[in-house]
Each structure stands twice: as structure tokens, then as C-alpha cells.
Amino acid sequence: MAIGDDRVTFWFGCNMLRHAEMIRLSIMLLERVGYDVSAVGGPAYCCGTAHDHELRASSNMAGRTVEKFNEGATTDGRDKVITWCPSCHMHMSDIMAPGNATHFDIAHVSEILSDRAERLATVMNVPVNRRVLLHRHVGFATHVAINSRVAGVLSRISGLELIEGPAHPGHMCSSLAALPGALAAAAQGTWSAAAANGCDTVCTIFHSCHRELAGLDGKDNIRVRNWVHLVAESMGIDASDAYRDWRLGEAPDIAAIERAEEKRYRQLVEPELRRPTPLR
Amino acid sequence: MVDQIGLRGSDSRAATDGLRRLAKGEAGSAETVAWVAACAKSGLCVTACPERSLGLDAMLLVRIAKQHALNDTHQLSVKHDPTYFPRIKTFARLQLTDQELAKWL
Numbered sequence: 052m053a054i055g056d057d058r059v060t061f062w063f064g065c066n067m068l069r070h071a072e073m074i075r076l077s078i079m080l081l082e083r084v085g086y087d088v089s090a091v092g093g094p095a096y097c098c099g100t101a102h103d104h105e106l107r108a109s110s111n112m113a114g115r116t117v118e119k120f121n122e123g124a125t126t127d128g129r130d131k132v133i134t135w136c137p138s139c140h141m142h143m144s145d146i147m148a149p150g151n152a153t154h155f156d157i158a159h160v161s162e163i164l165s166d167r168a169e170r171l172a173t174v175m176n177v178p179v180n181r182r183v184l185l186h187r188h189v190g191f192a193t194h195v196a197i198n199s200r201v202a203g204v205l206s207r208i209s210g211l212e213l214i215e216g217p218a219h220p221g222h223m224c225s226s227l228a229a230l231p232g233a234l235a236a237a238a239q240g241t242w243s244a245a246a247a248n249g250c251d252t253v254c255t256i257f258h259s260c261h262r263e264l265a266g267l268d269g270k271d272n273i274r275v276r277n278w279v280h281l282v283a284e285s286m287g288i289d290a291s292d293a294y295r296d297w298r299l300g301e302a303p304d305i306a307a308i309e310r311a312e313e314k315r316y317r318q319l320v321e322p323e324l325r326r327p328t329p330l331r
Numbered sequence: 332m333v334d335q336i337g338l339r340g341s342d343s344r345a346a347t348d349g350l351r352r353l354a355k356g357e358a359g360s361a362e363t364v365a366w367v368a369a370c371a372k373s374g375l376c377v378t379a380c381p382e383r384s385l386g387l388d389a390m391l392l393v394r395i396a397k398q399h400a401l402n403d404t405h406q407l408s409v410k411h412d413p414t415y416f417p418r419i420k421t422f423a424r425l426q427l428t429d430q431e432l433a434k435w436l
Contacts, residue, residue: 068419068435071426093423093435094416103394104401104409141372145391193374193390220332221371230335230369293426303425311424319418320425 057085060120060129061160063092064136066225067258070294076279077135077160079288083174084167089129091119100142110150113142117151124154132157137191137222137257144194161200161256164282168207175285178210181274183252183281184245185215186260188237190222201256201278208285214248216241224329225259238263238329245273254278265295266328297324336369338362353396358404367397368407 061081063074074090081088096116099109123129132155134140143157164171183205187198198218205213219237220227227233241264245253252274255261261277268275280290297303308316333339338346341362349363359367370393380389400407423436 065416065419068423068427071423071431091435094419095436101415103398104411106398106402138372145388145394188373189375190371190373193377220373222373226371230332230371233332233335233371294422307425311421315417315421316425319414319421323418 057131058087058128059089059131059133059163060123060155061088061090061133062096062120062135062139063090064134064139064258065093065097066262067135068093069262070258070277070292072291072293073258073261073277073279076283076288076290080164080171080279080282081133081160083286084164084170086133086163089123089127098139098142098147100138100146113147114151117147117153121152121154130155133163134159135258137194137197141191141194141222159195159197159200161197161204162195165200165203168204171204171282172207175207175209175282177285177287179208179281179284180210181252181281182212182248182250183214183254183276184241184248184250185213185254185278186241186256186264187216187218188221188223188226188256188260189218190220190226197256205254205278205281208281211281211285214244214250216244216253223257223259224263234263235329238267242267242271242273242330246271252276252281254281262294263329265292266298267330268295268299270330332369332371332373336365338365350392350396353399353404354392356399356403358406359396359400363396364400364406367393367400370394370397 061078063077067074078088078090096119097112098116099112102109102112120132134157140157140159185202191197202213202215205211217240219240220233224234224237227237241253250273253264255264255275255277264275275295280292283290345360346362346366349359353359353363372390374390376389376393377383380387397407401409420436424432427435
């Protein structure tokens with residue numbers, strides 16, 4: 052199959068809906084390396100991993116999502132599902148696929164983009180003069196060599212100096228939240244390493260880590276970017292980050308708040324945006 | 332993670348035996364329950380497991396043990412957040428276009 056004919060489903064998960072720009076950038080990057088992308092996510096494509104306490108419901112959600120991917124494979128030729136979220140990826144690999152008949156393969160977006168790094172590099176023409184510390188975890192390596200895959204893509208960016216940060220426990224920051232002191236230790240470890248190495252940027256790999264670290268943007272003159280933001284910058288694309296801006300005190304515009312229903316915004320979103328960062 | 336949950340110096344055989352028990356739907360030891368509750372999916376147990384060569388995926392076993400501790404032996408309490416999806420949807424409505432909302436929500 053010619054590169055331009057590759058049809059894939061990009062399954063971005065549910066929590067990525069906090070980061071619309073990162074979804075759009077990922078789609079754009081996949082398209083730039085030759086894929087025809089159908090992006091799906093949100094509650095309608097739940098993997099069920101957050102419902103271990105309701106196994107029947109979790110199983111039903113998983114089965115429903117697999118069924119949709121099967122349909123995409125058989126009727127639309129999308130026989131590859133590209134993941135973003137490591138929880139979704141592991142749940143698909145370990146639970147969903149073994150428990151359901153699947154007509155598709157899965158791969159992580161970092162694998163797909165690094166496999167086509169040569170092609171991606173042809174559009175990464177703008178120098179990004181940053182000294183970047185990569186925020187890493189040890190987890191997910193059982194399924195995808197995530198740290199080296201992302202580092203491989205970032206190393207293609209002209210002007211960017213990459214320092215690999217300490218590898219923290221867990222597969223992403225959210226997995227540490229319930230362990231006393233663990234999340235703060237990970238954030239502190241990353242921030243200290245960035246400062247010690249003279250970095251001006253901390254680069255997150257996953258959305259959950261970005262959610263935790265975004266509120267630290269600007270502290271010690273260190274900025275926080277996700278890896279897809281940096282790749283976009285190298286393509287001359289303005290990579291905005293509304294979630295980071297909101298964490299730093301900006302508010303969504305009034306029309307957006309009204310659209311989301313102001314009461315829900317105040318009850319559900321504001322407390323998250325105003326909570327303390329992991330580094331007090 | 333052993334330090335955060337007080338398992339430093341615990342009997343590893345007893346803890347792993349508890350995994351087998353939980354996987355069969357039997358009660359696990361307190362150490363095992365603390366372990367499965369704290370699992371952050373680092374995956375270090377996968378390579379550390381002496382039975383890996385026989386095909387045992389330790390991290391998957393921990394996951395299954397946790398499911399049994401939640402649903403069968405009830406040694407773990409459920410921490411269900413009813414605002415989980417409503418919060419995500421509200422974030423989505425703040426940023427997505429009508430077309431994206433129609434497709435993704």
C-alpha cells in the first residue's frame with residue numbers, strides 16, 4: 052500500500068479532551084507523514100480501564116469500543132488503531148484484544164511518527180532553539196519504548212538540545228497521585244534536573260504529566276511544552292496551549308464558558324485549574 | 332514505591348503468594364493488597380518476576396488481583412468519581428468546535 056493510502060484510526064482516549072490542541076497537532080503530524088486519519092475518543096470510545104470496580108460495565112465498554120474499531124477496519128479499511136494514552140494502549144493490548152475478536156493492529160503514535168521520522172523531518176525546517184529536559188517515566192516500556200521513540204523524534208529538531216530527565220515510577224504522573232509524596236517527588240525530580248542542566252524547557256510526553264506540570268510553566272524561567280508542541284514549532288506552526296494558560300490564571304472566554312454551561316465550569320473545571328501545583 | 336506504602340523489608344514470597352490467592356478470588360494478605368492498590372504500572376515487576384520465562388506477566392497478574400480485591404474479596408474500597416466524565420466533557424465543550432463536539436462527544 053502506498054504511504055498516502057494508509058488509513059488509520061487515531062484513538063486519543065478520554066482525558067486528552069482537556070487538550071484540544073494536542074489532539075489536533077497529533078492528527079496533523081500523522082497526516083504529514085502520509086496517513087489518512089479518522090480521530091476518535093471521549094466517553095463513547097472508553098477503554099474501560101477506569102472501571103475495574105464495575106467489571107461488567109468495563110467489559111461492555113471495552114467490547115463496544117472494539118466493535119467500533121472492527122467496523123472501521125472492515126468497512127473503511129482502517130485496520131490500524133493508533134493510540135495516544137498509555138492506559139488505553141495497555142488496556143487494549145492486555146485486556147480488550149485478548150477478550151474480544153479484533154480485526155486491527157495497534158501502535159502508539161510515537162512509534163508511528165518515529166518510524167516515519169525521515170518523512171517528518173522534511174517538514175521540520177524551523178530551528179527550535181531550546182535546551183529541553185524530557186520528563187520521563189519507567190512505565191509503558193513493557194509495551195512501547197516510549198522514551199526513546201519520543202527522544203528520537205525530538206532529536207530531529209534543528210537547534211533543540213535534548214537532555215533525558217530522570218525516569219520516574221509509574222507510566223505517567225496520574226498513576227502516582229494516590230501514593231503519598233510520589234507525584235511531588237516526580238515533579239521535583241524533573242524540575243531539579245532541568246535547572247541543574249541549564250534547561251529552559253521541560254517537555255512532557257503524556258497528557259497526564261502535562262496536566263500536572265503545566266502550572267509550573269515560567270517557574271525558574273523554565274517553560275513547559277508537550278513533545279507534539281515542539282514538533283509543531285519546528286514546522287513553523289503556532290502551538291498554543293489553552294490548558295497551560297488556564298492553569299497559569301487565564302480564563303476561557305465568556306462565550307466558551309457559557310457554551311460549557313457556567314455552573315458546570317465553576318463546579319468541575321475551576322477547582323482543577325486552581326489547585327496547587329505538585330511543587331508548593 | 333515500597334517506601335511510600337511501608338513494604339520495605341516485607342516478605343516478597345508472602346506478597347506474591349497473595350497475588351495467586353487474589354487471582355483465585357481468595358483473600359490476599361495485607362501486604363499484597365497494599366501492593367496491588369499502589370500499582371503505578373511501572374512494569375518493573377514484569378522483568379523482576381522469576382516466572383517470566385514461563386509466560387507469566389506479573390503486571391497483568393497484579394491488575395487481575397486488584398480487580399478481585401475490589402469486586403470479590405472487597406479488601407479494597409471503590410473510589411468512584413462520578414464527576415470523571417462530566418469534567419472531561421466540560422473541558423471539551425470549552426475548546427472543541429461544533430464539528431469536533433459532534434464527532435467526539
